[in-house]
Amino acid sequence: MKTIIGECLEEFLQDNEDFLEDQLRGIDPLELLTIADTCSLLKVSKMTLYQHIRSGKLKKIRIGYNSRSPVRFRRMDLEKFINQHVEKK
Incomplete structure (x- = not known):
């Protein structure tokens, strides 16, 4: 046992x-970050962030049920995204 x-x-x-x-x-790691927070953390523009979302590389969470509901990102998802894109020598 x-x-x-x-x-x-x-x-x-x-x-x-x-x-x-x-x-x-x-x-x-479950902290929810806004689009502005996420762009700042990743040092990318909103356009680049949206490209990563559309390509499926970055997961988003929609707070609400319609397309105008705010979008958030879990810190742990961002850390996974960063770790997957670290250049390996």
């Missing part, structure tokens, strides 16, 4: 490593 619990705990920690590290650094 303890082995199963230990294995489950180990798997959970591996799957959520980034989330837990962010929590320890005092960063909320």
